[in-house]
Amino acid sequence: MSSRNALTFLKTYIASPNVTGAVAPSSRGLALALTSPLRAHQSPSRILEVGAGIGPVTRVIGDCLGPEDRLDVCEIQPELADVLESGPLSQGKLASARNEGRVRLIRAPIQEVEAVGTYDFVISGLPFTAFDLESVREIVSVIRSSMKPCGVFSYFEYIALRAIGRNLGLKSTKERLRPVSAFLDEMIADYQIKRQSVMLNIPPAYARHLVFADAKSDDA
Template sequence: MAKESALFLRQFLRSPIATGAIAPSSRYLAAAVTTPIPERGDPVVVELGPGTGPFTAEIQRRLGGRGRHIAIEINPLLARHLAERHPEVELVVDDAVKLPRLLADRDAPAADVIVSGLPWAAFSAGTQIRLLRAVLGAMRPDGAFTTFSYVHAQALGPAISFRQRLRGAFEEVVPGRTIWRNLPPAFVYHARRPRPVPER
């Protein structure tokens, strides 16, 4: 755990915008962000930005060997660490903005659940828009999308813009309760009923 925190902090110091946090998420946030994973069947679960893997471990626990778990991580060092810890996950070292193509390349159907660990509030408007389009283009119409946001950042411009874009992208966006046992405290957005991907 201490090793993972140190690795994560080093990546933050190297690339603060893409890493977006100084510490991995807690298991309490991991539990909250993975609740839409169905308890039965063989769902396709896509994880964006797994980092050192706190959400990965919980997704694996919930799947218990069912379905598919495809994780997209842009940072090769974090990806290498994740591959060692979770060889059972289909790990793709690439940019989540290419998500529809990355799934097609692996003959994967549209996702039932997309769990995002991406630092949306650290991204420019253009990156937020491109990534949300990729999410919409890669999930089933009855699928679910979850992502988290830090409580302290809620009043800041990029977080407000992301919230507005998320509400534009999905018919249903429900914020969960605050997870105090996370550094820093955070909450989850539960989004369903994706709207059609807008024309360019």
């Protein structure tokens, strides 16, 4: 990943912190954790990556893309979609799969993606803790209905960020974050099948994996 692209990412954070939600792209370790269910998958599969940024996770998804898999990559910010287009999506296996029509870049918010019962895997980089409750509910509902019944939803959150914001943040942050956090806790309690801790990331993060039809947790 070039430092120019990392700078583009940082600039989008400075301009729109509540959309970008992170100062730095995810590490390869976090990308590997997020894609761990996908890396054990059977082809053909339908995959959706949401909030791809400059593509650290997209690259790892590309590495494990099977010959009949199809990938949709969704990114709301045009500057970051441009980086995806000229970077990861123009290289190696992703470029050939794109030429075959198996990889699609969706330059739009996930809320506008119309897919029902489509995806086996949804991998999200969305910063839920930067959103308000209404947006989180809407996005989770869109993601959930876009998935096949036993599909796996993988996303990350920074360790302790919610607790810090809920307890030590500004009044407005606390008021926004408390209901978001309660919603996420309930979703995790009901549907998480696995959690991985990734220390080699800025900041350290949990990769969480959920199946909306299932309900057991296994910490790693």
